[in-house]
Amino acid sequence: MKTVFSPLHAGHGGQMELVAGAIVPGFEKPSRAEIVRARVEAEGLGPILAPETHDLAAAARVHRQDYLDFLPTVWPLWEASGKSGSAIPFTWPTRGLRGDVRPKTIDALLGFYSFDGGASFVEGTWEAIKSSYDVAMTAADIVKAGERAAFALCRPPGHHAGAAFMGGYCYINNAAVAAQWFRDQGAARVSILDVDYHHGNGTQEIFYKRGDVQVLNLHGDPMTEYPFFLGHADECGAGEGEGFNHNYPMPFGTDWESWGAALDDACAKLQAYRPEVVVVSLGVDTFEKDPISRFKLKSADYPKIGRRIAALGLPTLFVMEGGYAVDEIGINAVGVLTGFEGG
Numbered sequence: 001m002k003t004v005f006s007p008l009h010a011g012h013g014g015q016m017e018l019v020a021g022a023i024v025p026g027f028e029k030p031s032r033a034e035i036v037r038a039r040v041e042a043e044g045l046g047p048i049l050a051p052e053t054h055d056l057a058a059a060a061r062v063h064r065q066d067y068l069d070f071l072p073t074v075w076p077l078w079e080a081s082g083k084s085g086s087a088i089p090f091t092w093p094t095r096g097l098r099g100d101v102r103p104k105t106i107d108a109l110l111g112f113y114s115f116d117g118g119a120s121f122v123e124g125t126w127e128a129i130k131s132s133y134d135v136a137m138t139a140a141d142i143v144k145a146g147e148r149a150a151f152a153l154c155r156p157p158g159h160h161a162g163a164a165f166m167g168g169y170c171y172i173n174n175a176a177v178a179a180q181w182f183r184d185q186g187a188a189r190v191s192i193l194d195v196d197y198h199h200g201n202g203t204q205e206i207f208y209k210r211g212d213v214q215v216l217n218l219h220g221d222p223m224t225e226y227p228f229f230l231g232h233a234d235e236c237g238a239g240e241g242e243g244f245n246h247n248y249p250m251p252f253g254t255d256w257e258s259w260g261a262a263l264d265d266a267c268a269k270l271q272a273y274r275p276e277v278v279v280v281s282l283g284v285d286t287f288e289k290d291p292i293s294r295f296k297l298k299s300a301d302y303p304k305i306g307r308r309i310a311a312l313g314l315p316t317l318f319v320m321e322g323g324y325a326v327d328e329i330g331i332n333a334v335g336v337l338t339g340f341e342g343g
C-alpha cells in the first residue's frame with residue numbers, strides 16, 4: 001500500500017488549545033505524523049510518496065468559498081492586529097446571535113468560522129493545512145488510478161471541519177474532499193466510514209442532505225463526549241440524505257466486543273449501499289491509553305479493523321484523523337493498514 005506524506009505538516013507545531021478552562025499545548029502535535037511515518041517504514045507497508053500540489057477547487061466542492069478564502073489570511077490578520085502566540089477564538093455566534101453577517105476583526109472572524117477553541121493557528125498552520133489536503137488528494141488519485149488502497153497520512157486532521165467551520169484540530173475536511181472528488185470523477189456512490197473516537201460532525205454536516213455519499217460514524221456518545229452537539233443515533237440524514245447517515249454512539253469504557261459489533265453492523269450497511277469506493281476516516285484515539293479519549297481498544301484490535309474493511313472488497317482510501325497516544329499511534333494506525341493487507 002502506498003502512503004502519501006508531507007513534512008510541511010510540521011509548520012503546525014507549538015500551537016495552544018483551549019480545553020477545560022485552560023490554554024494548554026495542543027494534543028495534535030507534529031510528532032504524531034512523524035511516528036506514524038516511521039512505523040510505515042519500519043513495517044515495510046510500501047513506498048512513501050510526497051504529495052502533488054493542487055489548487056483548492058476540490059476543497060471548494062465541500063467547503064464554502066469564503067471559509068476557504070479566510071484560512072490563509074488568519075495568521076497575517078492575527079499578526080497585523082498586534083497579537084502573537086496562537087490565534088484562538090473566544091466568541092462564537094451561538095443561538096440568538098447572527099451567523100449570517102461576516103464581522104471584520106480577526107477575533108470575530110475566528111469565532112465566526114469555528115465551533116470550538118481547538119482549531120488554533122500559528123505561523124505555519126495554513127501551509128500545513130494545504131499540505132494535508134494535497135496529501136489526501138494525491139492518495140485519492142492513487143486509488144482512482146486502480147490501486148486497491150492508499151494511505152493519506154494527513155496532518156492536521158479534518159473530520160470535525162464542516163462546510164464553513166473549523167474545530168477539533170480540523171480545518172479542511174480531507175476525507176469529505178476526497179469523497180466528493182471520487183464522486184466528481186464518476187463514482188456513483190461513495191461511503192465514508194469514520195472510526196475515530198470522536199464523532200465526525202463536520203463530515204456528517206457536509207453530506208447530511210445527500211444520498212450519494214453514505215456516512216457511517218462509530219464514536220463516543222455525544223451526551224458525554226466531544227463534540228457533544230452532534231452524533232446521536234437518531235440523526236439519519238435529511239431530504240435526499242434520509243437513511244444514508246448512520247451514527248453508532250457508544251459509552252465510556254467501550255471495548256472491542258461491542259465496538260467490533262458496531263463495526264460489523266456498519267460494514268453490513270455499507271455493503272448494502274454498494275459504494276464504488278470507501279473513504280475511511282482513520283482515527284486511532286479509540287485506544288485504551290489515549291489521553292483525551294475513553295474507549296478501551298487494544299493494539300491487537302487494530303489489525304482486526306483492517307481485516308474487516310478489507311472483507312468489503314472495495315477500493316479504499318485511508319485518511320488519517322485523530323489519535324493522541326503518541327507512543328502507540330504508529331503501531332495502532334499502521335496495524336489497521338497491515339491488517340487490511342492481510343497481516
Ligand SMILES: NCCCNCCCCCS
Nearest residue numbers: 019118168198226292322
Ligand atoms: N477534553 C477533550 C477536549 C477535546 N478537544 C478536541 C478534541 C478533538 C479530537 C479530534 S479527533
Ligand SMILES: [Zn+2]
Nearest residue numbers: 196197198322
Ligand atoms: Zn478523535
